[in-house]
Amino acid sequence: MPDPALLSINQLTTFEQWSLDQAIDGYARHGVPAIAVWREKLHEMGVAQAARKLKDAGMAVSGLCVCRVPVTTDAAVRREGLDDNRRQIDEAAAIGARCLVAVPVGMVDAAGMTIEDARARGLEAMAELLPHARGAGVVLGLEPLHPMMCATRSVLSSLEQANDWYEALGGGPELGITLDVYHVWWDPNLAREMRRAKGRIAVFHINDWLPDTSDTRVDRGMMGDGVIDIPSIRRMVEETGYTGHNEVEILSARTWWKRDPDEVVRIIKERYQTAV
Amino acid sequence: MPDPALLSINQLTTFEQWSLDQAIDGYARHGVPAIAVWREKLHEMGVAQAARKLKDAGMAVSGLCVCRVPVTTDAAVRREGLDDNRRQIDEAAAIGARCLVAVPVGMVDAAGMTIEDARARGLEAMAELLPHARGAGVVLGLEPLHPMMCATRSVLSSLEQANDWYEALGGGPELGITLDVYHVWWDPNLAREMRRAKGRIAVFHINDWLPDTSDTRVDRGMMGDGVIDIPSIRRMVEETGYTGHNEVEILSARTWWKRDPDEVVRIIKERYQTAV
Numbered sequence: 001m002p003d004p005a006l007l008s009i010n011q012l013t014t015f016e017q018w019s020l021d022q023a024i025d026g027y028a029r030h031g032v033p034a035i036a037v038w039r040e041k042l043h044e045m046g047v048a049q050a051a052r053k054l055k056d057a058g059m060a061v062s063g064l065c066v067c068r069v070p071v072t073t074d075a076a077v078r079r080e081g082l083d084d085n086r087r088q089i090d091e092a093a094a095i096g097a098r099c100l101v102a103v104p105v106g107m108v109d110a111a112g113m114t115i116e117d118a119r120a121r122g123l124e125a126m127a128e129l130l131p132h133a134r135g136a137g138v139v140l141g142l143e144p145l146h147p148m149m150c151a152t153r154s155v156l157s158s159l160e161q162a163n164d165w166y167e168a169l170g171g172g173p174e175l176g177i178t179l180d181v182y183h184v185w186w187d188p189n190l191a192r193e194m195r196r197a198k199g200r201i202a203v204f205h206i207n208d209w210l211p212d213t214s215d216t217r218v219d220r221g222m223m224g225d226g227v228i229d230i231p232s233i234r235r236m237v238e239e240t241g242y243t244g245h246n247e248v249e250i251l252s253a254r255t256w257w258k259r260d261p262d263e264v265v266r267i268i269k270e271r272y273q274t275a276v
Numbered sequence: 277m278p279d280p281a282l283l284s285i286n287q288l289t290t291f292e293q294w295s296l297d298q299a300i301d302g303y304a305r306h307g308v309p310a311i312a313v314w315r316e317k318l319h320e321m322g323v324a325q326a327a328r329k330l331k332d333a334g335m336a337v338s339g340l341c342v343c344r345v346p347v348t349t350d351a352a353v354r355r356e357g358l359d360d361n362r363r364q365i366d367e368a369a370a371i372g373a374r375c376l377v378a379v380p381v382g383m384v385d386a387a388g389m390t391i392e393d394a395r396a397r398g399l400e401a402m403a404e405l406l407p408h409a410r411g412a413g414v415v416l417g418l419e420p421l422h423p424m425m426c427a428t429r430s431v432l433s434s435l436e437q438a439n440d441w442y443e444a445l446g447g448g449p450e451l452g453i454t455l456d457v458y459h460v461w462w463d464p465n466l467a468r469e470m471r472r473a474k475g476r477i478a479v480f481h482i483n484d485w486l487p488d489t490s491d492t493r494v495d496r497g498m499m500g501d502g503v504i505d506i507p508s509i510r511r512m513v514e515e516t517g518y519t520g521h522n523e524v525e526i527l528s529a530r531t532w533w534k535r536d537p538d539e540v541v542r543i544i545k546e547r548y549q550t551a552v
Contacts, residue, residue: 107487107503108487108503114505114508115461115462115505119464146423146424147422147423147424147462147463148422148423148424148492150461150462151485151486151487151489151502151503152487152488157462157463157464158464160464160465161464164464185391185426186391186423186426186431186433187423187433188395188433188434188436188437188440189436209427210427211383211384211427211428212428213427213492214491214492214493215490215491215492216424216489216490216491216492217490226427227383227384227427229390229391232390
């Protein structure tokens with residue numbers, strides 16, 4: 001069983017039900033010690049006010065989501081994207097987030113480019129952001145997303161590729177890897193790449209892959225309801241030296257976004273003990 | 277531009293509109309020189325009758341789909357599955373199919389097993405089938421399916437893994453790899469693994485990944501409508517020494533299964549010239 005003090009809930013899990021203000025209160029009411037914040041919700045509440053409330057509630061912030069790093073060759077779009085990324089780094093610092101989850105965007109935002117080019121430009125953009133992250137004391141947590149999101153969300157598609165990028169960028173305290181079981185559970189190279197990721201994991205996300213899912217975006221499962229061997233992956237993550245939060249991130253239009261959010265949190269706490 | 281004599285259409289592309297009998301007539305009417313056959317449609321028509329009609333029409337058979345190889349440890353289920361696989365090998369021989377597309381099944385058919393175990397059992401099952409394929413003169417074309425199908429359809433999830441299996445099985449004329457752009461276009465290791473696949477490609481499938489898709493099963497695009505760089509992948513396939521068909525396989529509940537099938541075939545012939 002994982003340490004109850006390391007439970008975190010990503011507010012995407014109660015995205016349809018709760019504002020950030022309500023989520024902080026709601027998670028705290030159930031004794032959940034940490035939260036991950038979604039940027040749109042943060043802006044809705046206001047960064048300063050959110051920072052104050054999080055501090056007053058004594059709630060740790062396992063992450064801020066999600067820094068969408070440009071891959072384009074269009075100079076103006078790229079500059080605008082990187083400027084916004086830097087603002088988000090400052091927001092992460094302001095709320096004391098332990099990491100800012102970062103992804104290079106997908107092929108739909110790379111018109112006219114090959115996938116190799118898009119990836120190369122994404123890596124360059126990451127390199128440009130690191131000094132600002134270092135200055136702000138923020139860890140950029142590169143997240144490989146499931147290959148089914150390569151067109152729409154990110155051209156970073158495997159832990160192997162994230163490890164390659166980590167090494168190409170020279171590592172350092174301001175760089176890490178976000179590992180989500182949903183994105184990597186299928187990977188035949190997972191165990192090998194987890195061994196390679198020693199000291200690199202910035203945050204660990206948990207949820208499940210439902211056997212009957214056919215939606216690529218918002219149909220994740222509660223831990224224990226799917227096919228992922230979460231305890232095995234958690235052990236691999238811990239063997240990298242990771243001692244941070246186990247962050248529950250469930251995007252679920254058909255089930256969990258429709259349920260009473262207090263019930264969702266109660267069930268998360270149960271499953272955290274039995275299925276993680 | 278690819279050779280027009282190498283165009284094949286997988287009948288899944290007109291699955292909702294045409295029986296096998298109609299598809300043979302329909303494709304022949306448009307001068308399409310080859311077809312891939314779906315097993316359920318073959319049984320509906322009858323193997324002997326289909327074999328006769330294909331021969332009379334002078335239509336090449338680029339493949340028979342799909343041989344679902346068991347991964348279970350349940351002895352009875354496994355034996356039944358392998359027996360059925362062997363019957364399908366005989367059917368492929370009967371219709372002169374250049375390959376029988378083969379996949380180990382997904383995690384939903386591997387209850388209680390780890391993914392590593394399921395993969396190991398799938399590899400063992402493949403090894404058991406090879407002597408029968410050799411005897412029947414049929415090539416088993418191992419197909420890596422997109423990782424989003426790892427739960428429902430197949431635990432063979434990358435070209436690297438298919439290459440590993442090919443080597444573990446010792447290669448041979450009765451073994452090959454089915455390469456579908458839809459399943460592999462996102463893979464950062466694609467170029468490397470294509471170089472490793474020299475002499476191994478049994479059949480090449482083409483279609484496209486739509487930028488706005490969110491369905492994991494039946495929402496493939498027509499070549500040219502999506503984000504896949506098909507010409508680049510075709511060149512890599514040809515550099516392996518492959519001289520077989522370019523087989524169009526489009527599962528499309530929202531678009532192509534609803535269109536007049538003659539129009540679908542006409543558009544395929546156009547796109548074959550402009551986007552492949």
